[in-house]
Amino acid sequence: MRIRRFSAFCLPAVAAVLLGLPRHARATLGGNLTTVKTDQSRMKASLQVSSGDQYAVHEMKAATGTTVREYATPDGKIFAVAWQGPWRPDMRQLLGEYFTDYQEAAKGKRTGHSGPLASATDRVVIESSGRPRAFRGRAWVPDLVPAGVDPAEIR
Amino acid sequence: MRKTPIAALTLLAAALGCGGDTATSNAGNNGVTPPNGSNVVALVVDAGATGSNGSPVGYVNGAFVTVTVCVPGTQSCQDIDHVLVDTGSSGLRLLANDGKAGGKLTLPLPALQNSAGDSVAECLQFLDGFTWGPVLRADVVLGGEKASGASIQMISEASFAVPASCASEGVNEDSLEGNPGLLANGILGVGAFRQDCGPACAVDPALPASDNPGLYYKCDASGRCTQTAVQLTSQVSNPVALFSSDNNGVILELPAVPAGGAASVTGSLVFGIGTRSNNAIGSASIFPVDDSGTLTSVYPANGTEYPGSFIDSGSNGIFFLSSSSTGIPECPQAKGFYCPPSTLALSAQNRGAGGSPTGQVTFNVASAAALFSSNNSAFANLGGSNGGFQGSAQSFDWGLAFFFGRNVFTAIEEASTPGGIGPYVAY
Numbered sequence: 001m002r003i004r005r006f007s008a009f010c011l012p013a014v015a016a017v018l019l020g021l022p023r024h025a026r027a028t029l030g031g032n033l034t035t036v037k038t039d040q041s042r043m044k045a046s047l048q049v050s051s052g053d054q055y056a057v058h059e060m061k062a063a064t065g066t067t068v069r070e071y072a073t074p075d076g077k078i079f080a081v082a083w084q085g086p087w088r089p090d091m092r093q094l095l096g097e098y099f100t101d102y103q104e105a106a107k108g109k110r111t112g113h114s115g116p117l118a119s120a121t122d123r124v125v126i127e128s129s130g131r132p133r134a135f136r137g138r139a140w141v142p143d144l145v146p147a148g149v150d151p152a153e154i155r
Numbered sequence: 156m157r158k159t160p161i162a163a164l165t166l167l168a169a170a171l172g173c174g175g176d177t178a179t180s181n182a183g184n185n186g187v188t189p190p191n192g193s194n195v196v197a198l199v200v201d202a203g204a205t206g207s208n209g210s211p212v213g214y215v216n217g218a219f220v221t222v223t224v225c226v227p228g229t230q231s232c233q234d235i236d237h238v239l240v241d242t243g244s245s246g247l248r249l250l251a252n253d254g255k256a257g258g259k260l261t262l263p264l265p266a267l268q269n270s271a272g273d274s275v276a277e278c279l280q281f282l283d284g285f286t287w288g289p290v291l292r293a294d295v296v297l298g299g300e301k302a303s304g305a306s307i308q309m310i311s312e313a314s315f316a317v318p319a320s321c322a323s324e325g326v327n328e329d330s331l332e333g334n335p336g337l338l339a340n341g342i343l344g345v346g347a348f349r350q351d352c353g354p355a356c357a358v359d360p361a362l363p364a365s366d367n368p369g370l371y372y373k374c375d376a377s378g379r380c381t382q383t384a385v386q387l388t389s390q391v392s393n394p395v396a397l398f399s400s401d402n403n404g405v406i407l408e409l410p411a412v413p414a415g416g417a418a419s420v421t422g423s424l425v426f427g428i429g430t431r432s433n434n435a436i437g438s439a440s441i442f443p444v445d446d447s448g449t450l451t452s453v454y455p456a457n458g459t460e461y462p463g464s465f466i467d468s469g470s471n472g473i474f475f476l477s478s479s480s481t482g483i484p485e486c487p488q489a490k491g492f493y494c495p496p497s498t499l500a501l502s503a504q505n506r507g508a509g510g511s512p513t514g515q516v517t518f519n520v521a522s523a524a525a526l527f528s529s530n531n532s533a534f535a536n537l538g539g540s541n542g543g544f545q546g547s548a549q550s551f552d553w554g555l556a557f558f559f560g561r562n563v564f565t566a567i568e569e570a571s572t573p574g575g576i577g578p579y580v581a582y
Contacts, residue, residue, distance in 0.1 A: 044364060063366040064355060086355075086447065087368040088280055092323035099323075106283045106326045107334040111491055112216060112471030113342065114243050114282045115554060116542040118491045129474070129542035129552060130282060131243035131467055132344075132351060134447035136550075137542065155548040 028096045029124075030141055033058075033076035043068065043089060054146045055079070068094065071140075071154060079144035080154040084136045095139060098124045102139070125151070190408070190433035193299025194401045194426040196220050198409065200533040200555070201419035204237035204331060204340050207257065212331065212338045214239075215532055216471035216555040218407065220424055222247065222343060223296035224262060227304045232296070233262040237340045240407065240424055241469035242565045242580075243448070244344035246351040246391035247295055248279070248286050250331055251311035257331035259340045260309060264291040267306055267389060273373040276315050276380055277308050277391060279351055280370070283335050284325030286310045286342075287317045289374075290385075295394040300426050302397035306389055310337070315374045320382065342469070343394070345405045345424075347448050347565055347578035350390040359384050396567050401427025403570035404577060406434055407468055411560030414498065414521065416531030420559070428564055429573035436574045439564060439581040445508040448578065452551035453504035456515055460506070463550045466563065466580050470554030472537035473518055475503070477549060483520065485540065492523035492539040503551065507579070518557065535559040 028036075036058045040047050045060035045068070058070045066085025072078050083089050092099045105119030105126050116129035117137075128137030138154050145151065189195075203214030218240045224247075225232035235249055236259070250258020267275040267290040275290045288311040295302040310329055317327060328337050344351065352370050360367035360382045371390070372380040396402055409422035427434045442450050444465075452464035454475065461476070472492065478485045486494035498521040506513045520538035537556045541549065557563075566577030574581055 063364050064368045065366065066368075087370070088324060090320070090323045091325055103284075103326045108490065109283060109335065110215075110489065111474065111539060112214075112554060113239055113241060113337070113339070113469045114467055114552075115470035115472060116474050116491065116540070116552060117282060118540060118542055127542040128282060129550065131241075131448075131465070131469065132245070132280060132346075133348065133353075134449055134463065134465065135280065135282075136463065136548070138548075 028070065028094050029078055029081050029098050029139055030144065031078055031096050033072050033078065036070055042093060054149050073146055077144055080140035082138035082155050086133045088135050098139065102126055189423050190425055192431060192433050194431060194434065196298040196424050198240060198407060198422040198424040199419065200409065202532045203338055206332050212336065214338050216534060216537060217339060218468055218555055219339065220343060225294040225296060226262065226264060227292050227294050235259045235340050238343045239339040239469060241342050241344050242346050243465065243467035243469040244342065244351060245346045245348045245393040246344045247307040247341065247394055248310055249307065249341035250337060251309050251313060253311045253313040256311055256329055264293050266291055269373050273375050275385060276372045276374050278321035278324065278370055279308065280324050281328065284328055285321055286328050287312065287321055289314050290391060300398045300401060302394035305394050305397050306391045308391050315378055315380050318372060318380045320369060345393055345395050345565065347444060347568055348393065349396045349568060350387055350392045352390055354387065356390060357384055357386050393567065395426055398426060401430045403572045404428040404564060404566040406562050406564050407558055408562045409558050412533050412535050414536060416526055416529055416534040418531050420533040428566055436564060436581060440512055440514045441574045441579050441581040442505055442507040443509055443579045450508050451506040453506060456502045456504050461550045466553040466557065468555050468558060470552045472539050472554050473556045474539045474541035474552040474554060477540040480549060486524045489523045489527055493520050494522045494524050495520055498536060
């Protein structure tokens with residue numbers, strides 16, 4: 001799939017706050033596109049959108065250096081998220097109803113203190129690696145991934 | 156499966172030319188002549204701390220030391236055994252013996268307070284989740300070295316409940332056992348950074364464009380904790396960087412282990428690089444790391460570059476790429492680990508963050524299921540996938556399995572060494 005960048009803009013966090021965006025979000029992964037704005041506000045992040053035929057990528061870069069990408073279907077459903085940076089974003093906010101799946105996956109991990117996490121269930125796939133100052137991960141909901149989209153594109 | 160099948164596997168592996176422990180690019184000193192000196196402490200790889208049932212908790216590939224903490228400026232001290240040596244983080248964190256955590260720390264250490272008299276606490280992110288608890292002041296003693304008045308973290312909820320913003324990071328690693336258990340009495344972060352967070356945590360988090368990630372909290376008398384800035388010198392810091400000498404980095408020296416593993420292995424944690432006759436860098440290859448502490452791994456050798464790779468004693472295996480890209484099957488039971496039908500002899504390269512140098516690494520991957528079926532705790536050939544990413548987002552996490560049969564140097568950022576200015580790793 002070819003992604004065509006058609007718009008790129010930045011909003012200082014101050015402006016986002018002044019616009020009165022809600023500070024407390026609904027679910028993000030599995031939620032609707034409106035939650036992207038909430039994430040952007042909470043992360044004090046700039047936002048860049050890349051749209052293609054099958055999905056749009058909303059990329060937020062926070063002042064902390066952490067980048068979050070949210071993958072949305074044309075009808076605005078977020079089917080995947082990815083993160084990378086020195087520190088993780090707010091995982092409860094990012095994963096929404098799948099946060100508890102993330103917690104369960106972490107409990108089952110046997111790769112040492114800082115070894116990677118990889119969990120796949122019918123509900124959600126979660127992958128994460130790294131250590132302080134260099135974290136990276138992604139999660140997607142198989143049932144929501146549009147037909148023909150390869151999860152390898154989620155990064 | 157016990158001794159006989161393991162021995163048979165070893166013979167088979169040797170016959171196939173893939174016998175484990177000799178296939179390393181640098182055999183190090185193999186522990187033949189352990190260094191002596193006030194800058195050396197014993198490094199033990201065994202089944203871990205004693206659990207509530209009186210038996211070891213059962214750690215695989217964890218390297219532990221005993222750390223002594225003292226009330227600053229006094230002889231009131233406590234030894235804490237089985238503290239995990241982690242080159243992937245910075246700072247000392249100790250599980251409290253508070254009735255819940257199951258750790259060892261009982262010594263009443265003074266709390267770090269801000270200018271308003273509020274106690275400082277921290278929520279540090281790790282891969283599993285987070286550690287939460289107050290920041291305390293201690294003299295940290297390791298062999299003949301001392302970090303005076305160091306900030307350390309006590310892992311405990313007894314003083315302050317976990318704030319919601321911290322709980323949002325995942326699971327709370329607040330106990331020795333259980334799910335998830337820390338499986339160690341603490342973590343000794345001796346990584347390439349001086350502080351666990353660094354300059355970002357010294358910036359006021361309330362500023363509109365603050366880059367403060369919000370790891371530190373101030374907690375008032377009512378127990379309410381809110382995110383705050385903490386100056387660099389008060390942040391939880393790599394104790395080695397606070398030593399009066401031998402303070403530019405560490406060496407982890409572990410002997411090679413047989414293909415079937417070893418029940419326990421003893422090596423050395425050496426402080427300082429090129430500061431004494433027992434810590435010379437010698438002919439080790441020096442790989443600069445970037446400001447995330449990462450370098451580039453290349454796999455197969457001369458193949459694809461994977462930036463964002465790292466060498467980390469706090470991970471237990473060599474975790475690399477994914478089953479789909481390596482073609483190595485994952486274990487049906489031991490999730491995330493590789494279970495090849497026979498031991499694989501593989502080669503990769505490591506490359507410094509700036510593009511050089513490049514050095515060959517040969518390593519073996521045995522069936523993790525077979526390794527785990529022994530009662531051993533130290534394995535040089537334990538491997539798995541690194542989170543299952545695909546394409547260039549993949550990477551190598553060279554965990555403790557990589558350290559056996561090598562002397563692995565970690566130089567601290569901005570520190571001067573005979574091998575150049577840190578941060579770098581060398582072996």
